[in-house]
Each structure stands twice: as C-alpha cells, then as structure tokens.
Amino acid sequence: MQRYFIELSYNGTGYHGWQIQPNALTVQQCLDTALSTYFRQIVTSLGCGRTDSGVHASQFYAHFDLQLEADQNPKDLSRSISGINSLLPYQIAVKRVFEVADTAHARFDATERAYQYHIHFHKDPFKLDRSWLFKGSLDVHVMNEAAKILFQYTDFSCFSKSNTQTFTNNCKITTAYFEEKEDGLVFTISADRFLRNMVRAIVGTLVRIGKNEITLAQFKEIIESKDRSSAGQSVPACGLYLVRVTYPFIQ
Known part of the structure; x- marks a missing residue:
C-alpha cells in the first residue's frame, strides 16, 4: 500500500x-x-x-x-x-x-489553515450562494480593530459549537482582517486550527461591532466569557471558503 x-x-x-x-x-x-x-x-x-x-x-x-x-x-x-x-x-x-510518506496525515500534519468570508452589499445574481448579501452599512475600521483583539487570546470557546469532540478550544490565530473590495468585503483569518463553526461565529460577532451593536470592550468580554450564547449568530455558510492548508512537506 x-x-x-x-x-x-x-x-x-x-x-x-x-x-x-x-x-x-x-x-x-x-x-x-x-x-x-x-x-x-x-x-x-x-x-x-x-x-x-x-x-x-x-x-x-x-x-x-x-x-x-x-x-x-x-x-x-x-x-x-x-x-x-x-x-x-x-x-x-x-x-x-x-x-507522500506512509505516515503523512492530511488532518494532523497541517500546521496552518486559512479561511475567507465574502460579504456583498447589493443584489448580484453572480454571487448567489458564493457570498453573503448584507443589507446595510458596516464600520470596517472598528471591525478591524476588533479583529486585532483576537490575537490576544487562545481560548475561543465562545465561538465554538457545543458538544464537540475536541479536547481543547485553544487556537493560535495569526491573521485576521477585513479588506474592502468592489461592492463588498473579504475577511481573511488563519490559525493553527479552527473549532467547529468558529469562523462564521467570529464574523457574526464582528458584524455586530460593525453595526455598532456592541463595543470593543464588550467583544473582549464575550471572548473571556467562553460562552457561545454571548457571541453573535453564525453568518450564512455560502460566504465561507477554505483557501489554504499548509504542510511542512508541501511547497
């Protein structure tokens, strides 16, 4: 074999x-x-x-x-x-x-994963099921300020689905930012590992900040609470893409 x-x-x-x-x-x-x-x-x-x-x-x-x-x-x-x-x-x-070597493992050998989440603001048939149509405006600057706060923490229980089979909810986030595109936003985030539903829950909470529903101080409190019910709702799946998986033996 x-x-x-x-x-x-x-x-x-x-x-x-x-x-x-x-x-x-x-x-x-x-x-x-x-x-x-x-x-x-x-x-x-x-x-x-x-x-x-x-x-x-x-x-x-x-x-x-x-x-x-x-x-x-x-x-x-x-x-x-x-x-x-x-x-x-x-x-x-x-x-x-x-x-690859007989011991190589697609899941456990990955050292980093990166996701992107796509948001657009005007109806576009070519983005159907490929991006989330958000009706309203968002403060991108404050959302990016909030995204930087993620680097201060490792326990992201508040963004994880409950009753998962993981032994730890610790992750090391290395990249997190929103970038403005034509008629939309792209959120990029990378980490050594992700919890189930984590990215969609993070984006949902950052959107609440962009709508001025919660403050940066409250965002910190949400993370420190380790309580999923404190964070924002998960955004729709259609806007989420796994874009990069990194291995030490793949260039």
Missing part, C-alpha cells in the same frame, strides 16, 4: 459538507466513489478537516492509500487527474495527486 495526497477544490453549494453522512450527499462521498471507480478498488479518503453544508474550498487536501497495479507508475499519477475529474461532478475539481 502506498499513501497519496490529493489536492482539490469544490463549490459546496448543494453538498452537506465534506464528511460522509448516511443520508446526505457530501464531497467526500463523491470523491471516494470517483477514486474507487478509477483505480478499480475500494478507496477511502481522509480530509484535512470538515466543512459544513454550503461551505466552499479553493484548496483542500485529503489522503488515501492505494494498492497500485503492476503497470502503474507509483511516482507519477499526473495522468490520473483528468480521469478522476471526468468521474466527479463539475462542482468538484482535482488539482493534483502525489505520493
């Missing part, structure tokens, strides 16, 4: 997230079916993390183990990309497949 990493991207609209579920269509289900069909053996992938229903990924990694046929070159699977893509829905695209 040889282990491989696969890099892909997907539009999460219409999928119930990455991870296989018993009664819902997921990205992992589609990928495993395509891999199993193409390589003519049962292939089970393991992703670099979970994305919720409707969330997108411009960069996502998974690993899988494969028993190659005698006539297959284990060092070069580049020809397989077009074949795998032909078996996948148009919303899912494989970028590359490459050999």
Whole structure:
C-alpha cells in the first residue's frame, strides 16, 4: 500500500459538507466513489478537516492509500487527474495527486489553515450562494480593530459549537482582517486550527461591532466569557471558503 495526497477544490453549494453522512450527499462521498471507480478498488479518503453544508474550498487536501497495479507508475499519477475529474461532478475539481510518506496525515500534519468570508452589499445574481448579501452599512475600521483583539487570546470557546469532540478550544490565530473590495468585503483569518463553526461565529460577532451593536470592550468580554450564547449568530455558510492548508512537506 502506498499513501497519496490529493489536492482539490469544490463549490459546496448543494453538498452537506465534506464528511460522509448516511443520508446526505457530501464531497467526500463523491470523491471516494470517483477514486474507487478509477483505480478499480475500494478507496477511502481522509480530509484535512470538515466543512459544513454550503461551505466552499479553493484548496483542500485529503489522503488515501492505494494498492497500485503492476503497470502503474507509483511516482507519477499526473495522468490520473483528468480521469478522476471526468468521474466527479463539475462542482468538484482535482488539482493534483502525489505520493507522500506512509505516515503523512492530511488532518494532523497541517500546521496552518486559512479561511475567507465574502460579504456583498447589493443584489448580484453572480454571487448567489458564493457570498453573503448584507443589507446595510458596516464600520470596517472598528471591525478591524476588533479583529486585532483576537490575537490576544487562545481560548475561543465562545465561538465554538457545543458538544464537540475536541479536547481543547485553544487556537493560535495569526491573521485576521477585513479588506474592502468592489461592492463588498473579504475577511481573511488563519490559525493553527479552527473549532467547529468558529469562523462564521467570529464574523457574526464582528458584524455586530460593525453595526455598532456592541463595543470593543464588550467583544473582549464575550471572548473571556467562553460562552457561545454571548457571541453573535453564525453568518450564512455560502460566504465561507477554505483557501489554504499548509504542510511542512508541501511547497
């Protein structure tokens, strides 16, 4: 058996997230079916993390183990990309497949992940299901001041879904800022790890600051409370993208 990493991207609209579920269509289900069909053996992938229903990924990694046929070159699977893509829905695209060490792990070896959240302010059919339409105005300056406060903390329990199976809610956030774009905003955040629903909850709380509903001092109190009910509502999934996953052995 040889282990491989696969890099892909997907539009999460219409999928119930990455991870296989018993009664819902997921990205992992589609990928495993395509891999199993193409390589003519049962292939089970393991992703670099979970994305919720409707969330997108411009960069996502998974690993899988494969028993190659005698006539297959284990060092070069580049020809397989077009074949795998032909078996996948148009919303899912494989970028590359490459050999890694048998101990390499798509989830546990990742050292950093980065997400972006997209907001637009005017109705645009080309942004449907790809960005959140916000009706109103936001104070971007104060939102960015609040985003800097995130660097002062490591426990983000207030932004996490309850009853998760994580042992700790500590994360080290290294980047967090809003950037103004044409007819919209893009929030970029990176960290060594993320909790379930964390980014959408952070954005929802920062939006409350941008609407002048809470102050910077209250934002600190929310984080220190470690209480999810104190933070803002989660923003819609359609605007969220996983954009980068970093590994020490991938350039």
